[in-house]
Amino acid sequence: MILKVANITKAFGGLTALDDVSLGVATGSITGIIGPNGAGKTTLFNIITGLYTQTSGEVYLENKKISFFSPEALAALGLVRTFQNVELFGQMTVLENVMVGSHTKSSSGFLSCAFKFPRQIKEEKLIREKSMRWLEFTDLDDHAEMRADNLPFGKSRLLEISRAMALEPRVILMDEPAAGLNSRETLQLAKLIRQIKELGITVVLVEHDMDLVMDICETIVVLNLGKKLTQGTPREIQENPAVISAYLGVS
Amino acid sequence: MTKEKRQIFVFLIFALVLLTIPFLLRESYLLNVLVFIGIHTMLAVALNLLLGYAGQISLGHAAFFGIGAYMSGILTTRFALDPWLVIILAALSAAAIAFIIGFPILKLKGHYLAMATLGFGIIFYIIFNETVGWTGGPSGLSGIPNLQIGGIIFDNDICNYYLVWIITIAVMLLSINLSQSRIGRALRAVHDSEVAARVMGINAWVLKVQIFTISAFISAIAGSLYAHTMTFVSPTSFGFNFSVELVTMVVVGGLGSIYGSFLGAAILTVLPEFLRVFEDFDIIIYGLMLILINMFMPGGLISGFQLLAQKVALKIKGK
Numbered sequence: 001m002i003l004k005v006a007n008i009t010k011a012f013g014g015l016t017a018l019d020d021v022s023l024g025v026a027t028g029s030i031t032g033i034i035g036p037n038g039a040g041k042t043t044l045f046n047i048i049t050g051l052y053t054q055t056s057g058e059v060y061l062e063n064k065k066i067s068f069f070s071p072e073a074l075a076a077l078g079l080v081r082t083f084q085n086v087e088l089f090g091q092m093t094v095l096e097n098v099m100v101g102s103h104t105k106s107s108s109g110f111l112s113c114a115f116k117f118p119r120q121i122k123e124e125k126l127i128r129e130k131s132m133r134w135l136e137f138t139d140l141d142d143h144a145e146m147r148a149d150n151l152p153f154g155k156s157r158l159l160e161i162s163r164a165m166a167l168e169p170r171v172i173l174m175d176e177p178a179a180g181l182n183s184r185e186t187l188q189l190a191k192l193i194r195q196i197k198e199l200g201i202t203v204v205l206v207e208h209d210m211d212l213v214m215d216i217c218e219t220i221v222v223l224n225l226g227k228k229l230t231q232g233t234p235r236e237i238q239e240n241p242a243v244i245s246a247y248l249g250v251s
Numbered sequence: 252m253t254k255e256k257r258q259i260f261v262f263l264i265f266a267l268v269l270l271t272i273p274f275l276l277r278e279s280y281l282l283n284v285l286v287f288i289g290i291h292t293m294l295a296v297a298l299n300l301l302l303g304y305a306g307q308i309s310l311g312h313a314a315f316f317g318i319g320a321y322m323s324g325i326l327t328t329r330f331a332l333d334p335w336l337v338i339i340l341a342a343l344s345a346a347a348i349a350f351i352i353g354f355p356i357l358k359l360k361g362h363y364l365a366m367a368t369l370g371f372g373i374i375f376y377i378i379f380n381e382t383v384g385w386t387g388g389p390s391g392l393s394g395i396p397n398l399q400i401g402g403i404i405f406d407n408d409i410c411n412y413y414l415v416w417i418i419t420i421a422v423m424l425l426s427i428n429l430s431q432s433r434i435g436r437a438l439r440a441v442h443d444s445e446v447a448a449r450v451m452g453i454n455a456w457v458l459k460v461q462i463f464t465i466s467a468f469i470s471a472i473a474g475s476l477y478a479h480t481m482t483f484v485s486p487t488s489f490g491f492n493f494s495v496e497l498v499t500m501v502v503v504g505g506l507g508s509i510y511g512s513f514l515g516a517a518i519l520t521v522l523p524e525f526l527r528v529f530e531d532f533d534i535i536i537y538g539l540m541l542i543l544i545n546m547f548m549p550g551g552l553i554s555g556f557q558l559l560a561q562k563v564a565l566k567i568k569g570k
Contacts, residue, residue, distance in 0.1 A: 049450060075452030087447035089440045091507075099433070100440045104452035106433050110461065113432035114425040124432065167451060 001060075002027040002202050003048070003079075003171055008057035010043055017043045019226045020057075025171070025219075030193060030203045032217035034210070034237075036247060039223040041206040042084060045175050049081045050074050061171070076104050078170035082160045082177060084206075090149030094140060094159055097148050098131040101166025134162045138192065154185040161192065165201075172196065174205040178212050190216050214238065222246070262427070265510070266420050273409050282408035286480055288513075288520045289415035290473050295500040295512035296419075296426050297469035302498065303506035304430060305462050306442030307357065308365045310494050311372025315467040317379055317489030318345040319474020324392045324484050325385055334398050338475040342468045349467030353460035372494050379486040391485030398479045411480045418476065422469055427509050438462060439507070499537060503544055505551025514552050 003025040010018040018040045025031045033041050046052040048059055050071040058067045061077060069077075089097050106127055108120040135141040138158040143151060151159060157177060164172055177193070178186045186209060193203055193216055207213050213220060214234040222229040222237060224246040230237065237243055273282060298312050322341035326332045332340075356367040379386050386392055397406040398414065405414050429435055440448040441455045449455050478484050496519060504515020526536055548555050 051446065051450075070454075071446075071449040072452050072454045075450060081450055083447070087444045087450075089443035089447065091443055092436065092439055096436055096439075100436050100448070100451050100453070103433060103437055108433055110429065110434055110465065113434045114429045116428050120432065127433065163451065 001025065002062055003204065004060040004063075005044070005048065006058045006060070008044065008047060008059070009055045010040070010047060010052065011055045017226050018047070018054075021223065021226070021228045022057075023221050023228060023231060025202060025204055028197065028200060028202055029218045030197050030205070030216050032213040032220045033204065033206045033223060034208070034213055034220060035223035035229070038225070040226045041223055042175055044223070045081060045173055045206060049079065049173060075167060078168070079173070080164045080167045080169040080171070081173040082157075082164055082175060084175040084179060086153075086156050086160055088148045088151075088156055088159060088163075090147070092148055093144065094146050094148055094151065095128070095131055095135065095144040097159055098134050098162050098166045099127050101134070101163040102127045102130060104167060131166055134166045137165065137195075138162045154181050157181060157185075157189070158192070161196075165196070169201060171202045171204065174203065174207075176206055176208060178207055178209040186212055258427075262424065266424075269416055269420065270413075273412050279408045282412050284520065284524075286408070286411050286415050288517045289412075289419040290477050290480075291497075291500060291516035291520050292513045293415075293419045293422050293473040293476075294470055294497055295504065295516040296422055296509055297466040297473070298497050299501045299504075299507070299509065299512045300426060300429070300438070300462055300469075301466045302501050303508065303511075304435060304438040304442065305459055307459055307463070308361075308498070309368040309463070309466070310365050310491070310498065311368040311370070311375070312466070312470055312497050313489045313491070313493040314372045314375035315345045315349065315470035316474040316477070316493070317375055317484075317486070318348065318467075319471030320478040320484045320489065321379060321386055321392070321474075322471075323475040323478040324395045327396055328392065328394055329385075334396060334479060338472060341475050342471040345471030345474075346464045346468040350460060350464045353463040354456075357456060357459040357463060369491070369494075372491055376486060376490050379489055386486070389486060391483055393483045395478050395482045395484070397482065405479065415476055415480065418472065422472075423509050423513070430507075430509065434458075442507075496537075499541060503540060503552060505553035508551065508553045511551045511553035514556075518552070 001024040005021060005023050008018050008021045021044060035041055047054045050069050053068055058065055060066065061079060066074060089100060106123050108123050112120040132141060135144055138161055140155060140158055140162060148159060178189055181189060190212055197203055217234060219231065220234055220237045221231045222243050229242055229246055230240055276282065294316060298309060301307050301309055319341045322344060323337050326337045327334050352371060356364060359367050380389055397404050399405060403410065405411050437453045437458055440453060441458060445455050500515035500519045501512060503518060505511025544551065
């Protein structure tokens with residue numbers, strides 16, 4: 001288990017968005033988190049990545065307790081995420097966006113950047129080369145010098161993945177990576193996620209596209225109304241009557 | 252690589268033009284204006300690092316300028332300390348103040364940050380006015396010695412011109428380098444999406460405090476140079492109006508462009524001379540300028556120039 005969530009509860013005032021949710025993510029797996037709207041999937045992501053603080057419960061990364069860690073501290077530990085509404089650095093170029101991903105893997109400080117010390121020039125060159133490789137990984141290398149907010153939507157999702165990969169993460173959490181993509185782009189995404197897994201990186205995704213989830217995920221966790229309904233393989237989930245009634249309503 | 256070479260070329264031309272101006276232009280009044288443009292450029296660049304790159308407003312930057320000027324003025328006139336040493340001391344003090352107040356106020360965002368920095372600026376304006384025993388109060392502090400190295404005394408326009416512009420050009424070069432490094436990218440990332448920047452491992456809060464500190468450091472150096480070239484300082488130069496003027500320079504010139512800061516500083520230093528005929532209505536013209544620039548040239552005048560240059564280049568290639 002690379003990532004473990006233990007008894008997480010999150011209340012927004014009187015509303016309990018997550019109620020005693022526990023789950024584990026196997027190292028090197030692709031795990032999907034599904035559930036109807038309002039199930040608490042994004043809230044759970046926000047808690048794991050340090051953007052929200054939970055009311056109670058703990059999060060562990062490889063047995064290290066990371067509850068209440070800040071997003072930047074988690075990034076340094078190799079935990080990264082993408083966003084449902086794509087959070088790019090719009091005024092920067094596509095390449096620069098990916099270069100920001102190397103922030104935790106580089107170390108030149110203010111002085112060496114301002115005075116261009118030889119070590120900084122070398123590091124800068126390395127960052128640029130590595131970032132170009134991550135752009136090639138998602139087929140975006142032709143758009144390297146383009147301003148990020150001029151990218152079409154499908155490509156901006158890919159850029160977000162490139163940028164996250166530049167961080168050389170151990171775990172990548174993707175919040176609805178297929179939302180807004182057409183079927184061809186979704187297929188390309190499925191292929192990409194498998195490639196990421198082959199690099200030894202654990203993938204956790206929240207997704208509404210059931211075809212994609214059933215296709216690529218090894219384990220699926222179902223949330224409903226803030227509670228964990230069940231966890232299992234795609235086949236088990238598809239046949240689970242509780243899941244069917246959560247999605248279709250109880251007859 | 253060619254892009255990098257072109258940048259170096261542009262910078263060299265820029266520096267060379269500025270350093271040869273005194274050979275062509277001997278008129279003392281104009282040289283004096285250029286000295287002011289240099290000091291204002293330094294301040295605009297300092298504010299641009301914070302406002303244009305990191306996207307954090309400061310409506311109190313005149314205070315750091317004032318801290319530099321008054322520390323140089325007071326320590327050299329009353330304690331006869333070495334002026335060069337005082338410049339460094341003043342810059343370090345301003346940086347220390349920025350560092351300490353930066354941690355609480357840079358937690359704030361948008362209008363709240365504007366209000367906090369505004370308050371900070373006003374506090375220092377009041378201090379400059381009220382500590383009459385030290386600063387001379389509203390009537391100012393005079394008799395600040397000129398700087399000197401070896402036998403050269405910086406007491407004439409040409410000497411002051413070189414003093415100010417060599418330091419300004421150095422500040423510009425270092426700022427350009429910084430803006431194109433991983434730190435510069437991190438600053439712009441915080442500007443565009445703070446949450447994404449944090450997820451990428453950038454400690455946005457600490458980074459903002461760091462750039463605020465550096466910005467204050469540079470502003471204080473500008474203040475010290477101002478004190479030594481003018482030999483007289485009074486609080487009116489360091490009030491709220493001047494803080495707003497600095498923001499106007501950065502916005503008019505171009506947010507996130509170091510050359511833009513020079514352009515903005517030059518225009519806002521020269522313009523008041525021409526607007527004198529309008530007397531108190533000049534503030535309306537500043538306002539109008541800000542509105543028009545924001546509407547038609549959100550990248551500032553420098554982006555307009557770049558667009559023009561591209562069009563000219565295309566035409567030349569076309570023929």
